[in-house]
Ligand SMILES: *[C@@H]1O[C@H](CO)[C@@H](O)[C@H](O)[C@H]1NC(C)=O
């Protein structure tokens with residue numbers, strides 16, 4: 001009886017909030033399980049700045065952005081949000097939002113800056129920076145969720161042996177990962193080895209938009225590279241680097257530190273362009289070529305069948321020793337970064353133009369059908385607001401990987417920006433609120449259907465350096481004025497704070513850790 005009354009009150013409160021949010025779908029924190037991580041997301045190169053401070057070494061991105069013509073607005077991450085000096089202020093921003101988790105990455109070149117040989121000395125200043133960040137987060141009740149490699153690696157490794165193209169990097173990555181486990185693992189309970197290698201590898205080695213800018217015709221016009229084989233060689237080394245780091249964690253640290261380790265992939269959702277068998281098979285292929293490129297070897301022991309069939313000799317093979325290593329290490333959680341959905345059509349039975357990103361799956365991707373875009377536009381050309389894609393994608397991966405524990409380390413909305421615009425052009429971001437509430441509603445639906453999702457992070461806490469888009473794309477809940485470094489909350493920051501606070505009733509029960517008894 002008391003239970004029914006409480007449930008009824010919850011419904012009433014939800015309706016009440018719906019009316020007050022005028023047009024924005026009401027989504028309630030109580031729809032997510034107890035202990036769910038709600039956070040904000042960033043990465044080292046995109047926010048830190050301080051690129052020569054604290055004895056940091058040069059990263060591949062420091063070098064890449066300083067070359068002419070690599071970044072659309074000619075910018076770089078030398079200063080970015082200067083989070084290196086503003087991190088205490090940024091922790092306060094997160095605390096005011098009420099998040100219980102923060103996803104960030106560690107700059108490898110800040111921890112291992114020296115050029116004197118492969119296993120260089122640990123930089124105490126770099127360790128001190130992340131240690132202080134972690135301690136201050138924990139003091140505010142914010143769990144660190146740490147990515148070991150979010151695109152930036154020491155430039156030294158690119159120079160020495162071609163970075164991800166060489167198997168030598170597997171040992172170097174293990175060495176770096178072990179330093180992080182040793183230095184921070186007493187306090188960090190969530191580790192992701194990599195951030196969306198299925199995307200950055202293509203941008204780095206297939207089309208040449210990301211460091212080190214390698215590709216070949218017809219995929220792009222680079223000085224050097226080989227688009228048809230290098231992405232798969234780099235991917236192979238990343239999978240084995242992941243296995244090496246996980247193995248070190250499992251054998252030496254996980255027992256006493258008690259954390260979890262996983263990997264984050266980018267998951268675009270695909271829908272058939274036409275309702276034909278060929279396009280439905282094209283969707284299957286596009287999916288197999290995306291996150292399963294990495295997750296199938298890690299969890300199921302080999303590359304997806306569609307990849308092996310289409311790519312043949314272009315795809316490296318795992319030796320039986322490597323397969324044993326993969327089988328023995330696997331992962332504890334998968335991270336699914338999700339932003340958008342597109343249509344794909346078949347290119348085996350029909351002729352297509354070249355699709356530089358998805359074309360290897362013998363598909364062509366589109367964002368419109370009969371002149372109608374797949375969803376509402378965002379500030380990024382290929383990103384559309386298609387909330388149903390979240391549930392569809394999460395359910396697909398739930399099924400493919402036997403409901404492995406899952407986090408959403410990134411989801412967010414971008415606003416197009418240029419240097420003549422000011423904070424007030426960005427702070428009324430009702431479209432971002434609509435986007436986030438729509439995707440959270442869709443995620444809640446997947447959870448209701450049994451998906452074991454344990455956390456969600458908005459990309460991003462702050463407007464930041466968006467790789468080859470420079471500062472032309474703003475994803476932040478907080479606007480950043482890059483001249484003064486002033487942070488200004490957008491309406492979406494207020495919306496997220498209110499969402500996280502929940503209704504007064506929920507707040508009371510949450511504090512007493514009894515909420516789930518009334519909602520289950
Ligand atoms: C890429 O490598 C493959 C296999 O070694 C070779 O057949 C092809 O010609 C190379 N392409 C370029 C553009 O170098």
Ligand SMILES: *[C@@H]1O[C@H](CO)[C@@H](O)[C@H](O)[C@H]1NC(C)=O
Pocket residue numbers: 275
């Ligand atoms: C696709 O076609 C099948 C049979 O031709 C039909 O049953 C189904 O409703 C169609 N689906 C859509 C989304 O149009």
Ligand SMILES: *[C@@H]1O[C@H](CO)[C@@H](O)[C@H](O)[C@H]1NC(C)=O
Pocket residue numbers: 417418419420421
């Ligand atoms: C910046 O964007 C605004 C709004 O889209 C536009 O009106 C203006 O012309 C742009 N300015 C520059 C310098 O591109």
Ligand SMILES: *[C@@H]1O[C@H](CO)[C@@H](O)[C@H](O)[C@H]1NC(C)=O
Pocket residue numbers: 428430
């Ligand atoms: C924000 O923009 C919407 C229209 O998109 C408008 O209705 C609303 O009044 C604006 N709010 C503020 C605080 O400016």
